[in-house]
Amino acid sequence: MGILSRSSSRRSEESMKLLTTALFAIAFGILLGLSFPSLWITQTSLPRNLLRSIAISHRNSETATPPKAIDITTKIWEPSNPRGAERLPPGIIASESDFYLRRLWGNPDEDLKKQPRYLATFTVGYNQRHNIDAYVNKFSDNFTIVLFHYDGRTSEWNDEFEWSKNAIHISVKKQTKWWYAKRFLHPDIVAQYDYIFIWDEDLGVDHFNAEEYVRIVKKHGLEISQPGLDPERGFNWQITKRREHSEVHKETDEKLDWCSHPPRPPCAGFVEIMAPVFSKNAWRCVWYMIQNDLVHGWGLDFALRRCVEEPAYEKIGIVDSQWIVHQFIPSLGNEGNSENGKAPWQGVRDRCQMEWKLFEKRVENAEKDYFKSLQVESPSNSTTSR
Numbered sequence: 001m002g003i004l005s006r007s008s009s010r011r012s013e014e015s016m017k018l019l020t021t022a023l024f025a026i027a028f029g030i031l032l033g034l035s036f037p038s039l040w041i042t043q044t045s046l047p048r049n050l051l052r053s054i055a056i057s058h059r060n061s062e063t064a065t066p067p068k069a070i071d072i073t074t075k076i077w078e079p080s081n082p083r084g085a086e087r088l089p090p091g092i093i094a095s096e097s098d099f100y101l102r103r104l105w106g107n108p109d110e111d112l113k114k115q116p117r118y119l120a121t122f123t124v125g126y127n128q129r130h131n132i133d134a135y136v137n138k139f140s141d142n143f144t145i146v147l148f149h150y151d152g153r154t155s156e157w158n159d160e161f162e163w164s165k166n167a168i169h170i171s172v173k174k175q176t177k178w179w180y181a182k183r184f185l186h187p188d189i190v191a192q193y194d195y196i197f198i199w200d201e202d203l204g205v206d207h208f209n210a211e212e213y214v215r216i217v218k219k220h221g222l223e224i225s226q227p228g229l230d231p232e233r234g235f236n237w238q239i240t241k242r243r244e245h246s247e248v249h250k251e252t253d254e255k256l257d258w259c260s261h262p263p264r265p266p267c268a269g270f271v272e273i274m275a276p277v278f279s280k281n282a283w284r285c286v287w288y289m290i291q292n293d294l295v296h297g298w299g300l301d302f303a304l305r306r307c308v309e310e311p312a313y314e315k316i317g318i319v320d321s322q323w324i325v326h327q328f329i330p331s332l333g334n335e336g337n338s339e340n341g342k343a344p345w346q347g348v349r350d351r352c353q354m355e356w357k358l359f360e361k362r363v364e365n366a367e368k369d370y371f372k373s374l375q376v377e378s379p380s381n382s383t384t385s386r
């Protein structure tokens with residue numbers, strides 16, 4: 001590559017210098033080695049155990065025979081490194097990453113004018129671009145914006161919206177929010193972000209401000225949350241309904257039969273999968289619970305409480321003072337296949353239901369197996385189901 005070529009005359013001059021320096025260093029090293037036979041061993045970086053054993057054998061043999069040269073193969077094997085990286089010196093390991101954009105030039109230290117601490121991800125189709133434009137206006141520049149494009153249309157966004165040029169665009173056709181989340185939002189990749197928004201595209205945000213939302217979530221210690229839903233426009237679960245004159249609520253106002261005690265989903269410890277917001281710690285757990293093949297995420301909402309400390313209903317809640325409108329636009333739901341005379345959306349809906357059952361079963365079985373392996377009685381009934 002052009003940018004990497006250098007002048008050759010300079011190079012030969014440099015290599016002469018290098019050679020001279022090297023010769024000096026070798027001569028100096030030999031001198032040093034002769035005068036302090038044990039010094040050179042301790043100066044190389046060896047695993048501590050090995051060093052100790054060398055020191056001991058050296059001490060034992062001191063009186064009898066002169067120290068003999070020890071064949072040292074300085075091998076790095078650091079079991080506490082991340083799996084697979086044991087051969088690396090720990091100091092070079094970068095085990096976490098971020099979505100910060102960098103320049104191709106200049107000092108890397110000076111690349112980042114801002115290091116956003118919040119992450120907003122939206123799974124989008126081009127048709128909903130005006131909705132998303134409205135979202136972005138409600139998220140300050142303290143947010144990194146990531147768009148997951150399920151319709152494969154990305155470049156049009158840059159033509160239309162200035163903010164799009166600084167957003168991260170990930171495009172894979174006909175994939176769902178949870179499919180993307182599992183592939184691209186590994187906790188180590190998003191480790192710089194204190195809060196992670198994983199939102200659908202059909203939400204009205206006229207009464208929402210993200211910065212204010214985060215302030216409230218922090219204040220109430222919510223690890224998992226969602227904005228309240230405008231009851232005028234419909235909601236699926238009583239608990240997610242927005243309450244007036246309230247900042248946050250954590251339980252239903254109706255006393256349903258199945259909500260007596262202890263408070264469990266969907267009466268408490270519950271948010272829906274359409275607009276969840278996770279703290280860094282909660283996300284580190286939730287990511288592991290997302291199944292690779294269950295792409296719609298149905299049933300996940302009932303299991304989220306497993307990812308926060310008990311009592312879970314204290315850490316999961318609905319923010320009433322920053323609320324949204326669910327528009328119920330089927331978008332990705334219409335991207336199914338027409339099969340057996342069924343409409344495309346029907347096939348998707350059936351799959352969602354099937355995934356819900358599968359997920360429930362997997363959690364239940366995993367829990368059962370776990371307690372069985374410990375040879376103790378399971379402390380609770382299945383907790384993912386209604």
Ligand SMILES: *[C@@H]1O[C@H](CO)[C@@H](O)[C@H](O)[C@H]1NC(C)=O
Pocket residue numbers: 140141142211
């Ligand atoms: C971004 O975050 C900083 C630090 O928390 C805060 O002072 C600033 O007001 C925030 N920006 C906006 C637009 O709210």
Ligand SMILES: *[C@@H]1O[C@H](CO)[C@@H](O)[C@H](O)[C@H]1NC(C)=O
Pocket residue numbers: 381382
């Ligand atoms: C929960 O467990 C109790 C006793 O262990 C049992 O009687 C009850 O039927 C279980 N409920 C469900 C929903 O499985």
